[in-house]
Amino acid sequence: MSIVPSDIEIAQSAKMKPVSELAEFLGIQEAEMDLYGKYKAKVSLDIFKRLKDKPDGKLILVTAITPTPAGEGKTTTSVGLADALSLLGEKVIVALREPSLGPSFGIKGGAAGGGYAQIVPMEDINLHFTGDIHAVTYAHNLLSAMLDAHLHHGNELNIDPRQVVFRRVIDLNDRALRNIVLGLGGKLHGVPRESGFDISVASEIMACLCLAEDLMDLKKRFARIVVGYTYQGDPVTAGDLKAEGAMALLMKDAVKPNLVQTLENTPALVHGGPFANIAHGCSSIIATKLSLKLADYVVTEAGFGADLGAEKFYNLKCRFAGLKPHATVLVATVRALKMHGGVPKDKLSEENIDALDRGITNLEKHLENIKKFGVPAVVAVNAFPTDTENETRFLYERVKKMGADVALSKVWAEGGEGGRELAEKVVNTIKTTPSRFKVLYETDRPIKEKVETICKEIYGADGVSYTAEAENTIKRYEELGYGKLPICMAKTQYSFSDDMTKLGRPRNFKVTVREVRLSAGAGFLVCLAGSIMTMPGLPKRPAACDIDIDGEGRIKGLF
DSSP: OOOOOOHHHHHHTOOOOOHHHHHHHHTOOGGGEEESSSSOEEEOTTHHHHHTTSOOOEEEEEEESOOOTTOOOHHHHHHHHHHHHHHTTOOEEEEEOOOOHHHHHSSSOOSSEETTEEEESHHHHHTTTTSHHHHHHHHHHHHHHHHHHHHHTTOTTOEEEEEEOOOEEESSOOGGGSSEEESOSSGGGOOOEEEOEEEGGGSHHHHHHHHOSSHHHHHHHHHHOEEEEETTSOEEETTTTTOHHHHHHHTTTTTSOEEEEETTOOEEEEOOOOOTTTSOOBOOHHHHHHHHHHOSEEEEEBSSSIIIIIHHIIIIIIHHHTOOOSEEEEEEOHHHHHHHTTOOGGGTTSOOHHHHHHHHHHHHHHHHHHHHTTOOEEEEEEOOTTOOHHHHHHHHHHHHHTTOEEEEEOHHHHGGGGGHHHHHHHHHHHHHSOOOOOOSSOTTSOHHHHHHHIIIIIIOOSEEEEOHHHHHHHHHHHHHTOTTSOEEEEOOSSOSSSOTTOOSSOOSOEEEEEEEEEETTTTEEEEEETTOOSSOOOOSSOGGGGOEEOTTSOEESOO
């Protein structure tokens, strides 16, 4: 039996093309690139002026069923599908998010794909890459520092320290920083107040980056960020603190998308990295729009299951950017569906049609949701060696009864060639089934109505309950004129409900909204449901324990 190399071993043996060759293939001029070594480059936004009249390509969203420890392979499928489309002779770009250091050193892993469907240089992408997330961190914390300095030096804006809502961020999982007290040590060290840290990818700065059209739009968004309230209850913004200019300066390079490649030398634009369970979970509008100008097909992905990433992709990103997805690929595995059907992880290798039948209800609900947005869907069955012929046949028959096409994906083991069937069916779907994309709700509806639309229509909840704090906050935001913003739900990724133990397609439940946060710069309200945290913690044995580097500079243990 052959031993499959680890992801990092496969990535380290990749034969990469110089990034200048990728740029030439895409029609990017030398003056429109900033090189970051031989295999990475940033693309200047000036390119949009030259390409403004060029027709857009076709946009394909890759999403997934509700994630389980059994694995789904959404990013792997995205990369493999792009490689397969390239093998079919199409000009294609895969547009992905940047990995956070939190999961890389924690438990989930990176976001560069896996097996023979990866983007490279994998180690760089999963570590500091081109410094974009660090820029987000420092722009965010600069605003925090300016806010505290303002409080210390007389507080001319009359900010109530008890109503400061802007926290600090760091791009690591560190539960000890969730709740902190600032300004201790006496009068010289600031004004004491309670605060906390979120992970950088949940920062409003990250959301602004991913939703901005250009650097000046980003600066305008920064100016709108609400950092706190006066004693009279009026909002105070980053613009009031005169912080937006310096923040934008820190982001002048980060606003440019990053050009890299897959193992099979398909171009990839990797930019922005918000999580989908606590943020909006999509790569940048800039990278997506540039990809659509440069390629005939663009494959992008949204984080976690379709109830989170895809919903936010449709209702937030597409709404803000005026995008129209032409097709959606829903990734599922036999193993994960059996787990949704009640099979424990150590029994997933055994054939179990009954459990698969029960678990398919999860996939069924996700397909129903995608159809509500008017986008044609193709189900990608990500193959595992333990899948039996009977299980795969059963899954195919059930999906076809749901009215969707289905294809087996073997991209993890075979790269682009293993995604040929999927690519052919996606192209056929786009050519034969027009997208009638629409958003789920209009933003002029009351806040609670929008929240309940998402919870009832997408999650299948019976209703929504609100804590007293959430009720008061919603009332306040509507009084301040923020009631017409769309909604970004923050909840567990492991269930349609806000209870991570409810697998499959749960019914007869309510979602509890415990807190509502304003992201005025990004342009949405964040509703925190259940016990979701905006600062993850490390597990008992973090992945960092197994990551190392030798004297030759060779990295080990990174996936």
